[in-house]
Amino acid sequence: MYFELSKEQKMTREKVREFAENEIATMVQNEDEFASYNRSFLSKIGLLGVLGICIPKKYGGSGLDYNCLAIACEELEKEDTGARLTITTHVAAFALTLLQWGTADQKHRYLVPATKGQVIGAFAITESQDGSDINNISTTAVREGDYYILNGTKMWVSLINVADVFLVFARTGPAGDKKNISCFIVDGNFPGVQTQNIYGKMYIRLADTGQLILNNVRVPVENMLGEEGEGSTIAFSSVDNARFTVAAGAVGVIQGCLDASVKYGRERQAFCQPIGRLQLVQSMIAEIAAGAEIARLLVYKVGWLKNEGKQCGRETALAKWYACDAAFKAASHSIQIHGAYAYLNRYPLERYLRNAKGAMIYTGTSEIQEIILAEYALGFRENKILRMQLPSWPFEEDD
Numbered sequence: 001m002y003f004e005l006s007k008e009q010k011m012t013r014e015k016v017r018e019f020a021e022n023e024i025a026t027m028v029q030n031e032d033e034f035a036s037y038n039r040s041f042l043s044k045i046g047l048l049g050v051l052g053i054c055i056p057k058k059y060g061g062s063g064l065d066y067n068c069l070a071i072a073c074e075e076l077e078k079e080d081t082g083a084r085l086t087i088t089t090h091v092a093a094f095a096l097t098l099l100q101w102g103t104a105d106q107k108h109r110y111l112v113p114a115t116k117g118q119v120i121g122a123f124a125i126t127e128s129q130d131g132s133d134i135n136n137i138s139t140t141a142v143r144e145g146d147y148y149i150l151n152g153t154k155m156w157v158s159l160i161n162v163a164d165v166f167l168v169f170a171r172t173g174p175a176g177d178k179k180n181i182s183c184f185i186v187d188g189n190f191p192g193v194q195t196q197n198i199y200g201k202m203y204i205r206l207a208d209t210g211q212l213i214l215n216n217v218r219v220p221v222e223n224m225l226g227e228e229g230e231g232s233t234i235a236f237s238s239v240d241n242a243r244f245t246v247a248a249g250a251v252g253v254i255q256g257c258l259d260a261s262v263k264y265g266r267e268r269q270a271f272c273q274p275i276g277r278l279q280l281v282q283s284m285i286a287e288i289a290a291g292a293e294i295a296r297l298l299v300y301k302v303g304w305l306k307n308e309g310k311q312c313g314r315e316t317a318l319a320k321w322y323a324c325d326a327a328f329k330a331a332s333h334s335i336q337i338h339g340a341y342a343y344l345n346r347y348p349l350e351r352y353l354r355n356a357k358g359a360m361i362y363t364g365t366s367e368i369q370e371i372i373l374a375e376y377a378l379g380f381r382e383n384k385i386l387r388m389q390l391p392s393w394p395f396e397e398d399d
């Protein structure tokens with residue numbers, strides 16, 4: 001067992017932290033208030049190289065390992081969730097899914113431009129009636145010659161206004177059977193594709209969320225990802241990668257809460273001493289510190305399993321469940337420690353609380369993670385070797 005970060009991981013942390021402190025911290029308060037996410041922010045993130053961070057160099061990526069992805073998410077989310085959600089959506093849910101399941105032609109057409117930030121990808125499975133229960137989606141895909149005709153509406157699609165391409169999950173047979181779900185790569189400029197923003201969100205205002213409306217969209221058969229009926233498996237592998245980054249980002253929130261609480265605990269005086277000397281305040285700080293340490297270990301273990309090419313559905317669910325719950329608790333404690341000042345948005349704490357709540361819902365709610373964990377423990381669920389695997393690290397072609 002070796003707990004030291006590699007040279008590349010340390011460099012990733014430094015580089016992303018510097019970017020987050022200089023580029024995100026300075027504008028996030030305004031962006032959060034006015035929810036004015038735009039493509040110029042993506043261009044900046046693109047220059048950082050994180051849009052292709054753990055994609056092999058032969059596809060235009062940086063070829064770094066999966067824990068570099070985790071560390072980047074941690075540092076971005078320490079400043080704001082929207083920046084991390086961009087990586088969750090574009091890198092984890094879109095690019096890694098193409099890397100795992102795409103044909104050589106699909107990788108050439110979509111993955112290579114995505115790693116360079118020339119194309120932004122998103123992931124669309126949820127519908128107004130189906131979030132957790134993805135096998136019951138209503139969007140249909142009917143084969144007509146060399147095309148599938150897609151009809152339906154997807155909800156809560158992250159990066160809705162900036163994405164160029166969507167991974168869309170649709171039914172190629174009757175509802176309720178996971179063998180009838182298939183996955184399609186849908187260009188935003190295919191006729192019949194429309195997007196609509198969702199306004200008035202409680203959290204993640206530095207990222208768009210919206211509806212993807214598909215009205216008789218003709219998708220060429222060569223844009224099917226994986227095989228017909230493999231969509232449910234693809235969705236789960238994609239969501240698993242996304243969960244890993246959500247858990248990593250939650251570590252950043254906990255660390256942010258810890259840093260702020262320690263600083264305030266040393267400075268703020270009550271009863272003729274710093275409040276950090278008061279044992280009930282110490283109790284909250286200890287809980288935040290434990291959350292940061294445990295969540296980080298759980299996340300890095302998942303990164304290590306991915307590097308080794310091992311299945312890690314169980315460990316990912318555990319990391320996501322623990323880290324997101326701990327982040328929400330940390331934000332709540334941190335607000336308590338800051339007293340009335342926490343109500344001001346010049347402190348990041350109320351934003352941390354709103355954003356941490358969101359992470360307990362998307363990419364599978366906390367309850368769903370609990371169920372997954374229990375099912376592994378009970379032997380009702382097991383890791384399966386999939387037809388296509390996410391490549392282990394170091395990537396062969398980068399040697």
Ligand SMILES: Cc1cc2nc3c(=O)[nH]c(=O)nc-3n(C[C@H](O)[C@H](O)[C@H](O)COP(=O)(O)OP(=O)(O)OC[C@H]3O[C@@H](n4cnc5c(N)ncnc54)[C@H](O)[C@@H]3O)c2cc1C
Binds near residue numbers: 089361
């Ligand atoms: C900001 C944001 C961004 C998102 N981005 C995307 C995206 O990019 N792409 C995408 O496809 N989706 C996205 N989503 C959707 C998200 O993944 C779903 O909201 C999530 O999976 C939960 O689904 P739901 O909201 O329909 O809740 P439901 O499934 O309706 O669940 C409601 C409640 O019931 C509980 N519940 C459901 N089933 C069970 C069960 N079997 N046992 C116990 N409890 C259960 C849940 O835990 C929850 O508490 C996003 C959502 C948000 C809020």
